Amino acid sequence: MHPFLFTIAGFKFPAYGFMVAAGYLAAIIYLHRKKTGDLPASAKQSGAVPAGLYWRGSASGGKRPTDAGLCTWQAGGLTRDHIADLIFYSAIAGILGAKAVFAVTYWKELGPDFLARTLFLFRSFPYGFVFYGGLAAGTAVFLYYCRRRGLDVLRTLDYFAPALPLAHGFGRVGCFLAGCCHGSPIAAWGRHLGVVFSDPLCEVAPAYLGVPLHPAQLYEAAGNFLIFLGLHILGRKKAGPSTSLRASSGRGAVFAAYMASYSALRFSVEFLRGDDRGGSWLGLSPAQLLSVVFGLIALAIFVKSRKNGKLKI
Numbered sequence: 001m002h003p004f005l006f007t008i009a010g011f012k013f014p015a016y017g018f019m020v021a022a023g024y025l026a027a028i029i030y031l032h033r034k035k036t037g038d039l040p041a042s043a044k045q046s047g048a049v050p051a052g053l054y055w056r057g058s059a060s061g062g063k064r065p066t067d068a069g070l071c072t073w074q075a076g077g078l079t080r081d082h083i084a085d086l087i088f089y090s091a092i093a094g095i096l097g098a099k100a101v102f103a104v105t106y107w108k109e110l111g112p113d114f115l116a117r118t119l120f121l122f123r124s125f126p127y128g129f130v131f132y133g134g135l136a137a138g139t140a141v142f143l144y145y146c147r148r149r150g151l152d153v154l155r156t157l158d159y160f161a162p163a164l165p166l167a168h169g170f171g172r173v174g175c176f177l178a179g180c181c182h183g184s185p186i187a188a189w190g191r192h193l194g195v196v197f198s199d200p201l202c203e204v205a206p207a208y209l210g211v212p213l214h215p216a217q218l219y220e221a222a223g224n225f226l227i228f229l230g231l232h233i234l235g236r237k238k239a240g241p242s243t244s245l246r247a248s249s250g251r252g253a254v255f256a257a258y259m260a261s262y263s264a265l266r267f268s269v270e271f272l273r274g275d276d277r278g279g280s281w282l283g284l285s286p287a288q289l290l291s292v293v294f295g296l297i298a299l300a301i302f303v304k305s306r307k308n309g310k311l312k313i
Contacts, residue, residue, distance in 0.1 A: 003178045003202045016127065019174025023167035024091065030163050031083055078156065086145055086160065090138040097137020098129035105130060105278040105286060127180055127203060131168070131266075132290040154252035154305070161258040162231040168262075169224035176217035179203040183214025184274030205275065214272040223265040231258055252305045259298035267291040 004012040103110070103121055106128075110117035121128075142160075146153045175181040176195075179202030186194035194212030197204040204213075235254050270277070270288045277285035284292075 003199060015177035016171075016174035016180070019170050019177065023170025023174075026170060027163035027167040028087060030166055031087070031160065034159075034162075078151065078159065082149060082151065086142060086156070089145060090142045093141035094134035094138030095129070097140075098131060098134030099125070100137070101130040101133025102128045106276070109276075127178070130287070132287065132294065135164075135294075152251070154255070157252060158235065158254035161255040162228050162235055164258060165224040165227040165231065165262065169221045169228065172217045172221035172224060176215065176221070180275070181217050181220075181273065182208065182275050183216030183219075183272050186212050186214050208274060213274055216269055216272045216274070219272065220265065220269050223269070224262070227258065227261045227265065230261070250305070252301045256298040256301040256305075259294050260302070263291040263295035263298065267295075 002015050005015050005018055006013050099121070103117075107117060110120045142157070143153060145151075146156050172181070179197050179199070182197065182204050183195075185208070191212045193215075195215045195218075196210060196212055197208065198210055200206075200209065202209075231254055234257060267288050270285050270291075273285070277287065279286065281289060
């Protein structure tokens with residue numbers, strides 16, 4: 001593929017970094033536009049605010065909003081500053097968490113001693129991340145911030161959830177361009193669906209250069225974009241008058257749906273991966289085991305919130 005988009009004065013601009021940045025920007029734009037985009041049309045016309053939705057700084061109280069007010073509408077009392085902080089801090093924690101789990105998973109393979117391994121991690125910082133490590137660390141910081149600011153955790157998670165697969169989908173396209181996270185050799189009957197990496201600078205293992213492989217990165221990218229679409233539709237329905245965000249039984253459902261659907265996607269795609277998966281247990285890769293864990297957490301959130309509406313995080 002194209003691990004580097006172009007070269008300027010000797011500096012090679014990585015395709016992976018560009019796509020990650022594009023995904024980050026797409027998520028920000030989506031969240032920014034979502035502030036008024038998810039407000040039901042009936043509410044925009046009448047000025048009524050659905051139960052559980054607040055204007056910046058206070059509950060609506062049924063007053064007709066001004067145009068300026070529409071621009072600051074948020075779910076669960078969120079403000080622009082809250083959104084900016086949550087994006088920034090969660091993203092930083094996610095990057096560090098993803099790198100940390102990668103280091104733990106592949107530590108013995110990074111070099112002969114501690115110094116060599118540490119230097120390798122710094123030299124290869126643009127590559128080598130474990131998504132679930134980033135999701136766990138980013139979510140932990142996200143929850144901490146919400147608790148500190150008195151935000152409704154589950155509503156806020158629901159609000160942000162669709163942005164995760166949107167950004168992740170762009171990132172997986174970056175993986176495809178760089179050659180990392182590649183698939184396994186494809187069977188002869190499906191060779192017309194395979195992709196061949198030939199650039200020696202890409203991240204594909206040398207033994208697989210010139211060999212038709214499953215485009216596992218594109219499988220996951222497509223799956224993430226479909227998950228984004230589904231979560232976006234689900235979130236809009238939950239913001240409507242008939243299923244308001246105030247209904248406790250629905251709080252956390254969008255985020256739970258994200259974790260469940262992505263866990264299923266990742267568990268499936270792992271069978272087609274051809275890069276080093278970091279060992280196995282019971283025939284499953286570490287990512288598949290984590291998929292099971294995150295899927296069970298999603299199930300617990302959904303069942304608990306639907307059962308009695310008293311789920312607290």
